[in-house]
Amino acid sequence: MLYQDALLERLESGLRKSLPQWGLPQDAKVSLLEISENATYLAEDGNGEKTIFRVHRPDYHTEEEIRSELAWVAALREDGVVETPRTIPTEDGSPLSSFSDGEATRYIAAFSFMSGKEPDAEDDLVKWYGELGEINARLHTHAREWQKPEGFTRKTWNFDTIIGDGALWGEWSAAPGLTEEGHAILEKTAALLRKQTDAFGAGEDRFGLIHCDMRPANLLVDGDRLGVIDFDDCGFSWYAYDFAAAVSFLEHEPYLPDLMAAWVEGYRKQAPLSDEIAAALPMFVMLRRMQLTAWIASHGETETAKSMGVPYTEGSVALGETYLAENG
Incomplete structure (x- = not known):
């Protein structure tokens, strides 16, 4: 199993050290939302502004593949095709960041927070x-x-x-x-x-x-x-x-x-x-x-x-x- 407690602690630590790249303090409120292929976090600044961070699973997508995904998302938003969160670049304009986790490189992508809930059997x-x-x-x-x-x-x-x-x-x-x-x-x-x-x-x-x-x-x-x-x-x-x-x-x-x-x-x-x-x-x-x-x-x-x-x-x-x- 990949996502055990020790790894999750390292991922949160690596993410926190990277937060200043998006203008957020390292002590911002950070909570784990989900683990699936990746680990997804919610970060909140002192004003209640919410940002979603996705820390990528190693050996699944290459850097080029992730950048390609983000390029398509940006194009879909720009062309008004679908309602989807905005990709948030780092302060130096990069759509993607990373940190080292032992011998693995962990890529981080950031997205704007989208309100709502998933539809379920009680919905239409x-x-x-x-x-x-x-x-x-x-x-x-x-x-x-x-x-x-x-x-x-x-x-x-x-x-x-x-x-x-x-x-x-x-x-x-x-x-x-x-x-x-x-x-x-x-x-x-x-x-x-x-x-x-x-x-x-x-x-x-x-x-x-x-x-x-x-x-x-x-x-x-x-x-x-x-x-x-x-x-x-x-x-x-x-x-x-x-x-x-x-x-x-x-x-x-x-x-x-x-x-x-x-x-x-x-x-x-x-x-x-x-x-x-x-x-x-x-x-x-x-x-x-x-x-x-x-x-x-x-x-x-x-x-x-x-x-x-x-x-x-x-x-x-x-x-x-x-x-x-x-x-x-």
């Missing part, structure tokens, strides 16, 4: 996923038309890097509580998904730069505004995968078809979406479910993984069994 999720479909359509259109800066680089999320031999989030086969029977079911599911995604292809009409993590935890509702945060996993993938990522940890819910229909309807208000791509959404939901099953196995120290555990693995097997029956 169908309404918000309809709006999310519109946001995704605008975002995908922008990604196709945007002149990317020289050196722009982000990860590619295809079958191999999602659940294949080069899976960036680990092996689904290491999922907690996975039985021999369950392994066989998921193995067959993975083989089918490989065949299906190969047939679906990665043409320009269906594959490009996406957010790749618009799950409820990365959405902030404040009144009628739906804000989107955390572009840390943005990369090149299927446009339809943005929907699959948006229903992360909701794949088993009975209202999933309603969210899917709302997302498609919202998307089509802003941009074309073929029937072929709309029909492929369940395939990408299953692919994402298997990716998250692997993520839980490799990120056991996070609160999300702890809250899911063995039941999530069992649910993945059940969904895989149903998927095989429906696509056999």
Whole structure:
């Protein structure tokens, strides 16, 4: 496990020493918000001004990849595509800073604070996923038309890097509580998904730069505004995968078809979406479910993984069994 107490103490110390680069005192109020791929902190100055700091996990994104993410976020804000926090440069104008943690380099990015709460089952999720479909359509259109800066680089999320031999989030086969029977079911599911995604292809009409993590935890509702945060996993993938990522940890819910229909309807208000791509959404939901099953196995120290555990693995097997029956 990466994020243990000793490491978190070092990260907060390194962040505090870096705060003056943003004009904040080292003794500013700092609190840990979340650990996932990265450690995210909230810092407050004496006037109550809030800033979000993201301390990056080592050996995940390169400096060039992080700078590329921040460049896209800045462009999306400038072009009015999506409501998302502003990236805050250091006082010398750099979008990124870093500090040494032993032999590792820890990159720090800062963002303005965005108000709101994540939508949940008590909210009108169908309404918000309809709006999310519109946001995704605008975002995908922008990604196709945007002149990317020289050196722009982000990860590619295809079958191999999602659940294949080069899976960036680990092996689904290491999922907690996975039985021999369950392994066989998921193995067959993975083989089918490989065949299906190969047939679906990665043409320009269906594959490009996406957010790749618009799950409820990365959405902030404040009144009628739906804000989107955390572009840390943005990369090149299927446009339809943005929907699959948006229903992360909701794949088993009975209202999933309603969210899917709302997302498609919202998307089509802003941009074309073929029937072929709309029909492929369940395939990408299953692919994402298997990716998250692997993520839980490799990120056991996070609160999300702890809250899911063995039941999530069992649910993945059940969904895989149903998927095989429906696509056999």
